[in-house]
Amino acid sequence: xxxxxxxALKAVFQRIREQADQRKTADTDGAVPKITIGMATCGIAAGxxxxxxxxxxxxxxxxxxxxxYTVGCIGHCYAEPVVIIDHPDSGFAPIFYxxxxxxxxxxxxxQFLIEGDPCFEHIYGAMETNEMIPSVTEFDRxxxxxxxxxxxxxxxxxxEIDDYLVSGGYSGLAQALQMAPxxxxxxxxxxxxxxxxGAGFSTxxxxxxxxxxxxxxxxxxxxxxxxxxxxxxxxxxxxxxxHQVLEGMAIxxxxxxxxxxxxxxxxxxPLAVKIMTRAIAQAETMGILGRHIFETDFNxxxxxxxxxxxxxxxxxxxxxxxxxxxxxxxxxxxxYPVVNGLKGQPTVINNVKTLACVPPIIEKGYSWFRSIGxxxxxxxAIFSVVGxxxxxxxxxxxxxxxxxxxxxxxxxGIPNQKAFKAVQIGGPSGGCLPAAFLDTPIDFDSLxxxxxxxxxxxxxxxxxxxCVADVSRYFLDFTQNESCGKCTFCRIGTxxxxxxxxRITKGEGQDDDLQRLxxxxxxxxxxxxxxxxxxxxxxxxxxxxxFKEDYDAHLKEGRxxxxxxxxxxxxxxxxxxxxxxxxxxxGCCPTNAVFTTSxxxxxxxxxxxxxxGECVVACxxxxxxxxxxxxxxxxxxxxxxxxxxxxxxx
Amino acid sequence: MNDVLTSEEKAILxxxxxxxxxxxxxxxxxIPVLQYIQARLAYIxxxxxxxxxxxxxxxxxxxYGVASFYNQFRFNPPGKYxxxxxxxxxxxxxxxxxxxxxxxxKLEIKEGETTPDRExxxxxxxxxGCCALAPVALLGESVxxxxxxxxxEGIFTRIQVEKExxxxxxxxx
Numbered sequence: 001x002x003x004x005x006x007x008a009l010k011a012v013f014q015r016i017r018e019q020a021d022q023r024k025t026a027d028t029d030g031a032v033p034k035i036t037i038g039m040a041t042c043g044i045a046a047g048x049x050x051x052x053x054x055x056x057x058x059x060x061x062x063x064x065x066x067x068x069y070t071v072g073c074i075g076h077c078y079a080e081p082v083v084i085i086d087h088p089d090s091g092f093a094p095i096f097y098x099x100x101x102x103x104x105x106x107x108x109x110x111q112f113l114i115e116g117d118p119c120f121e122h123i124y125g126a127m128e129t130n131e132m133i134p135s136v137t138e139f140d141r142x143x144x145x146x147x148x149x150x151x152x153x154x155x156x157x158x159x160e161i162d163d164y165l166v167s168g169g170y171s172g173l174a175q176a177l178q179m180a181p182x183x184x185x186x187x188x189x190x191x192x193x194x195x196x197x198g199a200g201f202s203t204x205x206x207x208x209x210x211x212x213x214x215x216x217x218x219x220x221x222x223x224x225x226x227x228x229x230x231x232x233x234x235x236x237x238x239x240x241x242x243h244q245v246l247e248g249m250a251i252x253x254x255x256x257x258x259x260x261x262x263x264x265x266x267x268x269x270p271l272a273v274k275i276m277t278r279a280i281a282q283a284e285t286m287g288i289l290g291r292h293i294f295e296t297d298f299n300x301x302x303x304x305x306x307x308x309x310x311x312x313x314x315x316x317x318x319x320x321x322x323x324x325x326x327x328x329x330x331x332x333x334x335x336y337p338v339v340n341g342l343k344g345q346p347t348v349i350n351n352v353k354t355l356a357c358v359p360p361i362i363e364k365g366y367s368w369f370r371s372i373g374x375x376x377x378x379x380x381a382i383f384s385v386v387g388x389x390x391x392x393x394x395x396x397x398x399x400x401x402x403x404x405x406x407x408x409x410x411x412x413g414i415p416n417q418k419a420f421k422a423v424q425i426g427g428p429s430g431g432c433l434p435a436a437f438l439d440t441p442i443d444f445d446s447l448x449x450x451x452x453x454x455x456x457x458x459x460x461x462x463x464x465x466x467c468v469a470d471v472s473r474y475f476l477d478f479t480q481n482e483s484c485g486k487c488t489f490c491r492i493g494t495x496x497x498x499x500x501x502x503r504i505t506k507g508e509g510q511d512d513d514l515q516r517l518x519x520x521x522x523x524x525x526x527x528x529x530x531x532x533x534x535x536x537x538x539x540x541x542x543x544x545x546x547f548k549e550d551y552d553a554h555l556k557e558g559r560x561x562x563x564x565x566x567x568x569x570x571x572x573x574x575x576x577x578x579x580x581x582x583x584x585x586x587g588c589c590p591t592n593a594v595f596t597t598s599x600x601x602x603x604x605x606x607x608x609x610x611x612x613g614e615c616v617v618a619c620x621x622x623x624x625x626x627x628x629x630x631x632x633x634x635x636x637x638x639x640x641x642x643x644x645x646x647x648x649x650x
Numbered sequence: 651m652n653d654v655l656t657s658e659e660k661a662i663l664x665x666x667x668x669x670x671x672x673x674x675x676x677x678x679x680x681i682p683v684l685q686y687i688q689a690r691l692a693y694i695x696x697x698x699x700x701x702x703x704x705x706x707x708x709x710x711x712x713x714y715g716v717a718s719f720y721n722q723f724r725f726n727p728p729g730k731y732x733x734x735x736x737x738x739x740x741x742x743x744x745x746x747x748x749x750x751x752x753x754x755x756k757l758e759i760k761e762g763e764t765t766p767d768r769e770x771x772x773x774x775x776x777x778x779g780c781c782a783l784a785p786v787a788l789l790g791e792s793v794x795x796x797x798x799x800x801x802x803e804g805i806f807t808r809i810q811v812e813k814e815x816x817x818x819x820x821x822x823x
Contacts, residue, residue: 045780045793077782229776230739236779267685267722268775306685308720325680327719386740386781393782427739460739474742478776484719588800590752610755612748612799 005296006178012294013174016286020165033066033113034094036084038154040073040239041271042232046080047101054102058109066113072240074154076141077386077393082154083108084127090116094127096136140409141391146372146398148380149356153240158275161282164243170288172359176251177296179362184255185211188358191366192378197223197314197351198429198455199531200377200444206348209338210256213346218258220249221342221349224265224272225319227311228427229478231458233382233394234352238265238272241356242279246302248355250289251362253300256348261302264319268309276304311428311482314456315530316341316349318484329484330530353382353457373399377443381457385411388418388463397442404438407461418463421562422547426455428475428482429535431542432468451542453535467562468543468550473501479536489527493520494536501540504551505565507558507631514544514551558631566611570632573602573615577625585615585626595640603638655695662690663697670705680706684717693724721776729764729771731809733757734788738777741785749785750774752802 028034035055039048052068059066074082079098085108086094095118097108104122111117118133125136136142147153156163164170176184189204210218222245226234238245249261263280265273280302283289291299305323312318313328320342322328341347357379361369370378377399383406386392390412397406403423407413414420422432431452433440440446444454462471480494497520500513521537528534544551553559560568573585573594578601585602586594593608594615602625604615616626629635655663666687673679680702687698694717703710717723735741735750750772754760757770764771778786783795789805 041778042780042782045778045783045786045795077780080780080782227776228739229737230781232777232779232781269779306682308681308685308722310720322681322720323678325677325716327716384781386784387743392740424739458739460743462743466743471743474739590755590799590803610748610751612752613745614799617798618800 009174009177009294009296012287013171016170016288016294017165020162023162024166028067031088033064033085033087033089034069035066036069036071036086037100038073038080038082039070040236041269042073042077042236043080043082044271046077046099048081050102051081051083051100051105054105055109058106059113062109062114064109064113066109070157070159071154072156072158073236073394075150075236075394075396076391078391079124079393085112085118086127087112087116087118090118092118092126092132093130093135095133096124096127097122098124141395141412144401144405144410145396146380147396148360148369148372149237149244149353149382150240150394150396151360152244153237156241158240158242159278161243161279161286161288164241168363169243169359170247172362173247173250173254173288174294176254176362177294177298181211181255181257184251184362187362187366188255191361191369192376193354193357193361193369194377194379194444195351196353196357196382196457198426198453200454203350203354206338206350207252207255209336210258210346210348213339215346217260217345218253218256219342219345219347220253220256220258220261221319221323221347222249222261222263222352222355223314223316223319223349224263224269224352225307225314226266226269226352226456227309227314227482228429228456228458230386230427230460231384231456233384233457235266235269235272236394237352237356238269239275242276243283244356244359245276245352246279246283246289248350248358249302250293250300251358252348252350252355254298256346258348259299259301261300262323262342263302263304264307264313264323265304266309267306273304273306280304310484311478312484312530312532315532318530319349320347327484329486330532332529374441374443376445381442381454383442383457383459385459385461387424387460388414388466389461390415399443400441402439402441403433406442406459407438411461414461414463416463418465420461421464421466422462422468422471422543424452424460424462424471424539425458426453426538427458428479429453429531429538430455430458431538432462432471432546433542434546436546451538451545453538455535465562465564467505467560467564468547469501469505469554470560470562470564472539472543473498473505475539476501476536479532483532483536487528487530487533489524490529490533490536493524493527494533496520497524497537497540504554505560506567507554507565509551509555511555513555514548518544560630563628563630565630568632569611569628569630570606570635571604571609571611571613571615572627572629572635572638573604574625574627575599575601575603575638577623578602579620579623579625582620582623584618584620588614588618590614597638598641603640605640606632606635655697659691659695663695663701666690666698667701670701673705675706677706680708680713680716681720684713684723688723691727693727695725695727724773726764727768727771728773730769731790732771732773732788734773734775734778735761736776736778736784736786736788737774738781738784740781741777744784746785746797748799749787749797749802752799753787756802756806 083100126133129135193203194200317331318328337347476498593605
């Protein structure tokens with residue numbers, strides 16, 4: 001491209017951006033209060049639609065003028081539905097409200113928007129530093145995060161391309177189009193960006209290989225087939241800021257010389273599919289995607305493919321088979337997809353997060369990216385931290401932060417005064433780490449060394465009431481189901497692993513089961529073609545390494561230390577604590593296992609009990625009479641009085 | 651596999667045949683076509699597999715092989731109120747299997763089945779994506795967070811009440 005062309009391109013981009021700016025300013029009325037509601041899947045699940053409707057209704061009923069603005073997810077799942085109200089006339093800075101139910105919404109309209117009282121008891125924090133309300137940036141959950149990928153998530157409307165443009169979007173692409181493709185590849189290589197899908201392969205190297213591959217047609221695929229049953233950051237990014245992903249894809253296409261792109265999104269994410277489809281259409285109408293991007297000679301079309309839910313399709317070759325219309329079974333590599341991929345064309349497959357990292361790198365330069373994170377793993381990591389943790393949700397942190405800082409400082413630690421037991425990182429491919437590893441820095445290599453794995457970024461925190469044997473069984477149940485069946489070791493081996501774990505968690509384990517699990521695990525790792533089989537035994541291997549005493553308790557004593565494995569536990573009612581005539585537990589029992597003793601206290605029929613634990617919840621805290629024990633034979637015998645004969649008729 | 655189609659389903663199937671005759675025979679269209687069928691019928695009846703196989707010039711077994719590989723496709727009709735219990739990691743740690751068991755006991759069907767009156771069906775799903783609300787169950791489109799066995803009872807009571815109210819409204823008209 002010549003210098004004159006560069007100037008023309010700049011002018012075109014400038015024009016597009018100014019038009020977006022004008023449309024935005026015409027849309028917004030500065031004086032009117034602005035109500036921002038998080039409406040990604042998580043917010044909707046927590047009731048954001050109802051909250052929004054209530055706001056609309058209340059505003060209409062009371063004739064209050066305000067603008068309702070829907071955004072994606074800000075990442076604070078524990079606080080959903082999240083509402084931010086900017087009421088300039090009140091003199092307060094924009095305020096973050098958490099758990100805004102319909103009732104709270106009504107109250108906020110009346111008390112805050114009309115009467116000017118921001119309802120201090122319901123405030124989470126102000127969005128800006130000010131003198132009246134503590135700002136959210138004073139909380140660890142906000143100020144320790146560094147947002148590269150999720151910077152705009154929860155702040156812009158994902159359904160409007162104007163929002164993205166106004167906040168600086170697509171300038172990375174405009175810049176990339178003025179660079180030589182080799183320079184783009186070099187920038188990504190210098191930035192040290194590593195694939196965020198789990199394995200951590202150098203993105204720059206992948207692009208360089210694809211660029212070198214000789215072919216008329218090349219393909220860029222965005223991997224949004226998030227299959228880990230506890231990770232949802234890809235979905236959140238697409239639902240909150242789809243254009244950053246599209247921009248990353250376009251830059252990648254420019255760098256490697258591709259003209260077609262495919263986004264592989266799970267069909268189980270209907271909202272993500274809808275938002276992405278709309279985003280592609282908008283970008284095409286504005287000349288940002290499609291033919292002659294920014295009126296240059298660069299063409300790049302993106303199509304959306306809905307994945308049908310197979311974990312193994314997250315593997316590159318499996319995904320390609322699936323797009324081609326076959327069972328998504330992985331293929332032998334080499335040849336790698338960058339040389340011979342979709343329909344034989346060189347294909348770059350990058351994860352959503354990887355591609356979303358690209359525009360900021362081009363825009364702000366690779367040394368900026370390198371300044372975040374560690375030497376070997378620059379940039380940020382996104383985790384969905386869930387389980388027994390106070391502030392669950394999506395967290396983006398610089399690489400190198402320790403697990404302790406992430407779990408205890410940023411996410412608020414373990415609720416209910418319980419002790420930390422383990423953290424599971426990387427989902428079905430990862431491992432369980434004990435408290436001794438809490439000071440491990442989070443980066444690709446340290447986690448792999450500890451036996452876990454960055455993986456998809458799922459992080460499940462577990463307190464003392466968890467059983468790691470049961471967690472391993474859960475993951476094996478998952479991988480066994482998802483094994484495509486191509487490699488014998490993976491297909492049959494995982495089945496055997498699951499069988500052994502099932503009998504251990506039932507208390508029927510055999511003496512040499514632990515050894516058998518370990519041997520078989522190593523065989524499966526060696527005998528499997530793709531990442532699924534190679535990593536499927538990880539949860540078992542790490543949990544045996546770090547929590548052997550848990551397995552021993554199951555095997556030798558028939559006891560589950562976490563009181564989780566239901567065949568190994570039992571509930572009973574402590575008669576010294578049970579209150580005469582209280583029927584709370586009777587009403588809640590789904591199988592009528594609770595009976596009344598001759599002293600009008602309660603007992604549990606062990607034959608009928610399904611061990612659901614409802615009676616523990618129902619028992620009033622002042623009595624706290626229901627006990628859980630393992631092994632089950634510790635239950636004291638409580639005589640059940642003979643049923644009156646006409647009980648059936650009554 | 652269910653062999654009996656309702657007349658409504660037959661009409662949709664004819665529609666699908668029309669749709670097929672207008673679409674390309676390229677193999678990469680196979681999964682989108684199956685998704686289209688499921689979107690129309692809520693499941694993939696055997697009859698439709700035969701249609702698709704003929705269209706793509708494949709053996710029905712090949713088409714079934716692809717469809718059964720993916721979790722998205724189901725081969726029996728879902729209930730009017732499909733129950734989906736999330737068994738993602740967070741939900742599992744918080745006792746989702748107990749919730750699933752309660753639905754199974756209450757409806758007297760197993761996971762993956764539909765009640766004979768086609769009112770309810772139970773499915774397990776991997777991560778709905780609202781882990782902070784675990785354990786989670788979906789009834790139709792509505793999400794029920796922080797599930798407990800007693801809430802299972804509550805959900806069915808509510809449906810029962812809603813049905814009775816609907817019936818009353820109809821009879822009043």
